[in-house]
Amino acid sequence: MLDVHIDSFHYQDQSILEDISFKVDKGEHLALMGESGSGKSTLLKIIYGLLHVENGIISWEEKKVLGPNFNLVPGEPYMKYLSQDFDLMPFITVAENIGQHLSVFEQENHQQRIQELLELIELEAYAKTKVKNLSGGQQQRVALARVLAQEPELLLLDEPFGHIDNFKRNSLRRNLFPYLKEKGITVLTASHDPNDVLPYAERTLILEKGKIIANQKTKKLYKNPPNYYTASLFGEVNQLPIKLLKSYSEIDKTVLIYPHEFKVSETSGLKVWVKKSFFKGTHYLIEGEVNEETVLYFNSNKKLKQGDTVFLNVSLETINLRLQFEQGTDS
């Protein structure tokens, strides 16, 4: 188990992380989400031992992880970190870059392991290509193979697909995350992209301005986000007064409603004037306005024209579910 306690971490006199405390079970996949600058990379760097924390303890399997003040070369043998800079050797080939990270004691298996990793990152055709001749996305895939070369127990991934195009990203995710699960590798993935998180991470931790504001099972967090910030990390979301949705309600609160949770009717419900339609492939995202003041977003199967009027309904079940939510952590 990974056990992280950081009372505080500062760069110069700027506080970056505060009161960070969480555990990750062996074999579990935890996602770290948060807006840019919320401290995700800093947290991964501390766990890996690149940054020293005065007030805090990181331990893996009940053994303290030593930071840069103790380890001349950062990192522990059981842990690997994929940073946003790839740290590759540009003048040697892809296969050689991967081979450099394999154990010298298992020379006879090197070719087979390199081939297995090349298949995983879908770069078999580039085995003999010098890394300097690869695109940014291809280099990121080589960096991924390097951190996996000697299977770590704990893997820290910082935006692992940030440089990779959508076309490859989807198949890589589908290859990589089940592979890590099968091998029982504990994973922490920092990402902005809900597609990296929703299908793969059992639990998600949300950072806002260096503090943990939620740490929950991913599905539960998505279905019941504690606040607008969390929900908006997963995509478009509306924050609306309940009274707007259920006029008889006596509760003076707002609820979070995802665009797909609205059902469009032509006859009854909340009256909305269409302002804009955005084509999203599977549907249209519609920007609408209520009472000439509240802007909201909902999904529609067909394009709607500016000035059209539609009626929106949201189920009582959804509203009740959102109202039940009171706290943000259940680690």
Ligand SMILES: Nc1ncnc2c1ncn2[C@@H]1O[C@H](COP(=O)(O)OP(=O)(O)OP(=O)(O)O)[C@@H](O)[C@H]1O
């Ligand atoms: N070496 C540094 N010196 C001073 N401040 C830094 C340094 N590195 C990061 N910071 C600051 O620390 C804060 C957190 O940065 P961090 O890179 O951890 O955020 P992040 O959530 O990973 O962002 P992103 O998603 O953009 O990668 C930011 O305000 C950043 O400006």
